[in-house]
Amino acid sequence: MATAVETLGKLERRITISFPLTDVRTEVEKRLKVQARTAKAPGFRPGKVPLKMVAAQYGYQIESEVLNDKVGRAFNDAANENNLRVAGFPNIVPKEEAAEGQLAFDATFEVYPEVAIGDLTTVELETVQAEVSEAEIDKTIDILRKQRVHFHTKGEAGEHGDGGEAVAANGDRVTVDFVGSIDGVEFPGGKADGYAFVLGEGRMLPEFEAATVGLKVGEAKTFPLAFPEDYHGKDVAGKTASFTITLQKLEWAHLPEVDAEFAKSLGVADGDLAKMREDIKVNLQREVAGRVKARNKEAVMDALIKVAELEVPKTLIAQDSERLAEMTRQDMAQRGMNVKDVPFPAELFAEKAERRVRLGLILSQLVGDNNLQATADQVKAQIEDFAQSYEDPREVLKYYYSDRRRLGEIEALVLEENVVTYVLGLSKVTSKAVAFDELMGSNAQA
Structure with a gap:
């Protein structure tokens, strides 16, 4: 009773x-x-x-x-x-x-709660668009070359030349011995033998790199180094140390030529450079399309949050906060971090959880009111689109269709896209072009 x-x-x-x-x-x-x-x-x-x-x-x-x-x-x-x-x-x-x-x-x-969604025809939305030009393809090729760099002893003649004068310069890989002291006393972490790094990559503090530039093998240099106040080593943060470095090895970077062999290393079997550039362009366009879609989806979701009125159940926020905390713990553990005894207070995730729950309720209302459910054909098309970038697309299809949970993730993705399309179709939309670098540097997440 x-x-x-x-x-x-x-x-x-x-x-x-x-x-x-x-x-x-x-x-x-x-x-x-x-x-x-x-x-x-x-x-x-x-x-x-x-x-x-x-x-x-x-x-x-x-x-x-x-x-x-x-x-x-x-x-x-x-x-x-x-x-x-x-x-x-x-x-x-x-x-x-x-x-x-x-x-x-x-x-x-x-x-x-009851979800009241305002008049979507009054919503003003700004979407973005971006193009992939020849310059972006060239930049990508440069990045791919740097990923395949190999080093040779500087000053020694070889198959690719000698790299110029045997003096340390930006772009060279140097191997050094160093020792640091504060007030005449060595400190933990301030000494190493055979430490290698590439000048100009910013792995070392600016003063350390500046002191290394210009050295020849066997030369040593003593210099002051002021640690920043926010330096990760708390014992030395904000203090000035005296370092002595000795250059033990000097190598220059040889970037592979953009030739048939380079194209083959990227998977172009016949080494055709035009085919290589076209493959790179297609991949970049796919990445740009994904970033544009994410940015525009975020704009739609932000607009829906503003135009919808509802109370968000605290119970659902608490549950999603716990879920996000556990997902974070698992993700860090998979990256090899020891998080066994690290606390993950659910409160830290409350703001993100509140947004997720709020959006979930709004989307559910829109889908139900306007019949925006994901169709089987849409789900299949989405999986096939994912599969294009894999060697065996059939395996990707099997991966998703063999697990109801994985298939549900695709259905949810398609459902969100249906909502985005629906809202964009009703709203007052303006579009602006964004630079490729700006777009690729963004991490839009709805």
């Missing part, structure tokens, strides 16, 4: 559930007898253990199961009878005062 629904707040509700204690006892006895059929105990054959011994061993567990079942069933029945859309899980606690022979529980919970 359940009482009438009490309204405690905009979304918070409470129901009192009660049922006879005899119902619980009857069900417990029934389950104990079933348990006794297979129960084992020293000195007794299976199924011959006295019921009192079975009750002593399993009684508490079975009673808890019966209570959970009865309370859960009663709550679900009450929610259905009152047409309540319960958000998250109810908080159920025993009621101190109950009628004689009755057990009573208070179930406090939240319901899903």
Whole structure:
């Protein structure tokens, strides 16, 4: 039996559930007898253990199961009878005062809110677009060349030349011994032998790199180095050290020529440079399209948050905060970080969770009102689009269609795109061109 629904707040509700204690006892006895059929105990054959011994061993567990079942069933029945859309899980606690022979529980919970979406035809949206030019292809080729760089001893003649005068310069890879001290005392981490780095990449502090430039193999130099106040080494942050470096090895960087061999290293079997550039262009266009889509989706989601009015259930925010915290922990663990004893307070993720939940409720309302569900053909097309960048597209299709959860992720993605298309079709949209570098440097996330 359940009482009438009490309204405690905009979304918070409470129901009192009660049922006879005899119902619980009857069900417990029934389950104990079933348990006794297979129960084992020293000195007794299976199924011959006295019921009192079975009750002593399993009684508490079975009673808890019966209570959970009865309370859960009663709550679900009450929610259905009152047409309540319960958000998250109810908080159920025993009621101190109950009628004689009755057990009573208070179930406090939240319901899903009403979502009021404003007039989308009044929404002003700015979308972006970007092009892939020959300059972007050239930049990408330069990056690919640098990824395939190899080093040769500077000053020694070889197949690719000698690299020029054997003096350390930006772009060279240097191997040094160094030792640092503060007030004449060496400090932890301030000494190394055979330490290699490339000048100009910014791996070392500017003063350290500047002191290395101009050295020849075997030469040493002593110089002051002021550690920044925010330096990661707290023991030396904000202090000035004296360093002595000795150049042990000097190598110059040789970038591969853009020729047939280079094209083959990028997967162009016949080494055709025009084919290589076309492949790079196609890949860049795919990446640009993805970034543009993400930026425009973010603009639509921001607009929907502004135009929609709703209360967001705290229960759902808390659940999503916990989910985000656990996802972060798993991600860091997969990257090889030891996070076993690192706390991940869910509160840190509350703001992001609130946005996610809010958007989820808004999108659900829009999809239901306007029949924007993902179709099977749309899902297949999306997976096929993903598969284009893989060597065996059939394996990608199999990967998604063999797992309902993975397929659900694609369905959710298509659903979001349907919403974006719908909103853009109603809103006042202006488009602006953005530079390739600006777009590729952004990390738009809806």
